[in-house]
Amino acid sequence: MNIKIKTQKNTYYDSVTLMRISKELKSLEGVEEVLVGMATDLNKELARNLGLSNETIEGLTVNDFFVTVKCTNEELFEILLKKLEELLSKKDDETEEYSPATLESTLKNVPDLNIAIISVPGQYAFAETKKALDNNLHVLLFSDNVSVKDEKTLKEIAKEKGLLMMGPDCGTAIINQVPLAFANVVKKGSIGIVGASGTGIQEASVLIDKFGGGVSQAIGTGGRDLSLDIGGIMMIEGIKALEQDEKTEVVLLISKPPAPEIAEKVLKTAKDSGKPFVVIFIGGDIEVIEKYGGVPALTLEDAAIKAVQLTNIKMKTPEIIEEGRDSLIKMLAKNLNKDQKYIRGLYTGGTLCDEAMIMLSKTIGDIYSNIPLKPHLKLMDPIESKENSCIDLGDDTFTVGRAHPMIDPATRQERLIKEAEDTEVAVYLMDFVLGYGSHHDPAGEMIASIEKAREIMRQKGYEAVYIASVSGTEADPQNLKEQERKLMEAGVVVMASNARAVGLAADLIMYHRKGRE
Numbered sequence: 287m288n289i290k291i292k293t294q295k296n297t298y299y300d301s302v303t304l305m306r307i308s309k310e311l312k313s314l315e316g317v318e319e320v321l322v323g324m325a326t327d328l329n330k331e332l333a334r335n336l337g338l339s340n341e342t343i344e345g346l347t348v349n350d351f352f353v354t355v356k357c358t359n360e361e362l363f364e365i366l367l368k369k370l371e372e373l374l375s376k377k378d379d380e381t382e383e384y385s386p387a388t389l390e391s392t393l394k395n396v397p398d399l400n401i402a403i404i405s406v407p408g409q410y411a412f413a414e415t416k417k418a419l420d421n422n423l424h425v426l427l428f429s430d431n432v433s434v435k436d437e438k439t440l441k442e443i444a445k446e447k448g449l450l451m452m453g454p455d456c457g458t459a460i461i462n463q464v465p466l467a468f469a470n471v472v473k474k475g476s477i478g479i480v481g482a483s484g485t486g487i488q489e490a491s492v493l494i495d496k497f498g499g500g501v502s503q504a505i506g507t508g509g510r511d512l513s514l515d516i517g518g519i520m521m522i523e524g525i526k527a528l529e530q531d532e533k534t535e536v537v538l539l540i541s542k543p544p545a546p547e548i549a550e551k552v553l554k555t556a557k558d559s560g561k562p563f564v565v566i567f568i569g570g571d572i573e574v575i576e577k578y579g580g581v582p583a584l585t586l587e588d589a590a591i592k593a594v595q596l597t598n599i600k601m602k603t604p605e606i607i608e609e610g611r612d613s614l615i616k617m618l619a620k621n622l623n624k625d626q627k628y629i630r631g632l633y634t635g636g637t638l639c640d641e642a643m644i645m646l647s648k649t650i651g652d653i654y655s656n657i658p659l660k661p662h663l664k665l666m667d668p669i670e671s672k673e674n675s676c677i678d679l680g681d682d683t684f685t686v687g688r689a690h691p692m693i694d695p696a697t698r699q700e701r702l703i704k705e706a707e708d709t710e711v712a713v714y715l716m717d718f719v720l721g722y723g724s725h726h727d728p729a730g731e732m733i734a735s736i737e738k739a740r741e742i743m744r745q746k747g748y749e750a751v752y753i754a755s756v757s758g759t760e761a762d763p764q765n766l767k768e769q770e771r772k773l774m775e776a777g778v779v780v781m782a783s784n785a786r787a788v789g790l791a792a793d794l795i796m797y798h799r800k801g802r803e
Contacts, residue, residue: 290355290363291342297351298324299374305689307373309696311355311366319356322370324348328686389417403466404453405429411454412436419443419451426466426506427453430682434515437508441519450527451520453508457484460491460504467506468692470721471761475500477593478534480524482507482541485635485719486568486586489757490540492720492766493590493783496759498602502533509636512544512552522555529559536596537563538589539580542640543570553578564593568637569644569659585785586641615790618779619798621749626712627799629791630705631676632698634691634728635757638717639678642788649792650674650799656681671705676715692724699735706739706750712798713751713791714739717784718769720758729756729769733776740777751794752778755787 301324308322321338323329325346333339338354346352353370357363393399402418404411408431418425419440427440432454444451452459458481459466463474470488472495481487484506491501505524512518521539528534537556544552544567556563557578565575566583575582581596583589594601629646633639636657643653653659654675656668665672668683679691679698691697698716705711718728725731736752743750754773758766770780781787 288357288359289338289340290357290360291338291340292353292367293325293342293346294351295346296349298349299351305694307370309694310373311369314362314366314369316358316362317355317366320353320366322353323351325350325352389414389421393421400424401426401461401466403428408432408454412440415440415451416443419447419449422447422449424450424461425452426456426459427451427508428456428467429453430455434510434513437510438516438519441511441516445519445523450505450523452506455510456506456508458487458504459506460501462503465722468719468721468723469504470495470757470759471763472759473500474502474533475599476502476533476535476597477538478502478528478531478536479504479538479540480507480521480528481505481539482509482511482521483637485717485757486540486566486637486641488719488721489586489635489638489784490538490566490590490593492757492759493587494594496602496782497590497594498599499590499594499597502535503528503531507541509542512541512548514545514548518544518548518552521552525552525555525559529561535561536593537561538593539563539565539567540586540589540637541567541570542637543567546571546574549574550578553580556580562596564589564596568640585645585783586637587783587785611790611793614779615794615797618751618794619801622712622751622798623709623748625710626748626750627795628708628711629674629676629713629715629795630671630708630711631715631788632701632705633676633678633715633717634680634695634698635717635719636678636680638719638757638784639676641784642715643676645785645788646674646676646792650795656683669704671708677701692719692728695725695728695731699732702732702735702739703742706742709743709746709748711750713753713794715787715791716752716754716778717787718754718756718758718773720756720762720764720766720769722763724764727764727769727772729764729772733772736776736778751791752776753781753787753791753794754778755781755784757784 304322311320326348401424403426404414405428411429411432441451457468470492472491487504507520511520563580565580566589572582581592631642647653654663654672657678658664756769760766773780
């Protein structure tokens with residue numbers, strides 16, 4: 287294999303676009319490895335690790351573009367370059383809206399803007415966010431790798447100005463029916479959400495939609511907001527904003543368990559708002575919620591149900607596989623070998639992964655993870671699962687130099703095939719999160735990998751069970767029913783929520799465990 291390289295000075299392309307193009311070019315026959323990117327330090331390191339670097343690439347600056355390929359011959363490289371040009375032109379053609387280079391030029395051209403979405407490398411996020419706040423803009427800060435000190439400073443500035451500073455690492459919001467970042471198309475309604483979790487907000491909002499309710503606002507806070515260091519600044523400000531919002535009748539709060547003193551402050555604010563409120567502090571203290579008059583929920587589905595019940599609408603009962611559940615478990619267990627005993631959860635959503643671990647640990651015991659519930663359950667190597675494991679593939683460990691798995695499923699595709707080598711695995715759990723920003727066909731992209739994993743196990747005389755949930759609506763670009771259909775046709779058991787998928791997996795493991803005794 288020969289390494290072929292082409293560079294362009296002072297040429298910029300969006301990093302997510304280039305990640306997608308790299309994946310598409312790698313599928314060309316005869317191409318062993320390819321990397322298309324801007325010459326950042328991270329991409330240079332990635333090129334070195336892939337064996338695709340040389341002195342030319344090392345000498346480039348962050349303003350330079352490169353493509354480096356390990357392929358069979360020069361003719362194939364020319365074909366690849368033509369395909370690259372076609373893909374880049376296609377992306378440019380799709381970007382018809384005005385794209386100003388700076389915030390200042392944006393405000394000159396659209397002076398009535400009131401919100402900014404910021405997604406820049408972490409080291410630049412503080413300056414850009416402060417600039418937006420100084421111009422009286424609400425902010426959704428998508429960037430991660432922002433220091434706790436900078437986060438607190440920005441949130442204090444926002445609070446003083448009466449603005450929202452959602453983030454850092456805020457993945458989801460719906461403001462006045464406009465979905466921001468990763469968000470779903472849900473019905474307009476009277477339930478306002480404040481959440482320290484992107485996929486938690488998404489799961490809750492689509493289930494509210496499924497049960498016949500609707501969302502007035504969904505305000506993200508970033509995952510660290512309820513820590514002692516930050517003090518719940520933005521969740522408290524979010525609750526106050528919903529208190530003033532005439533469209534909001536019921537408030538839903540979503541987070542991992544906050545520090546106890548922060549939980550008290552947040553819950554007191556919710557009580558003082560005068561609006562009924564549901565709280566899910568996933569795995570947290572229920573009594574403190576009840577102390578302040580809140581309605582506690584055990585799962586995201588439970589939270590969605592209770593929020594809808596507090597409204598005046600008639601609740602819908604969605605199609606849920608419950609009748610014949612015991613028969614389903616017995617049927618699924620028939621194909622399992624006595625050696626198979628473990629669950630592997632491969633998640634794109636961190637909160638959905640947390641919810642799975644909390645539920646599973648109560649039923650089947652310890653769950654190992656790269657984001658463990660307890661320190662001693664942390665995987666020594668996040669690439670190597672152990673016994674019962676749930677992996678958050680959207681964690682920073684897996685996204686360095688790669689797109690988030692909700693954008694590009696490649697990380698999970700590779701991980702599933704690797705996991706299939708372990709014949710002790712009985713059940714694979716997966717989430718599929720739809721909506722704006724997510725891959726256009728996440729279910730369809732995983733099917734070939736599921737089939738390959740099945741074949742790997744079958745060659746060793748084993749058959750695993752695949753259980754999934756799809757977070758989305760029929761109005762989402764990917765269409766909920768279409769995604770569920772593809773999975774079911776591939777032999778995946780599809781449940782109506784993450785909680786139900788996890789519950790089925792746990793009960794199947796316990797049933798099979800009793801059968802082995």
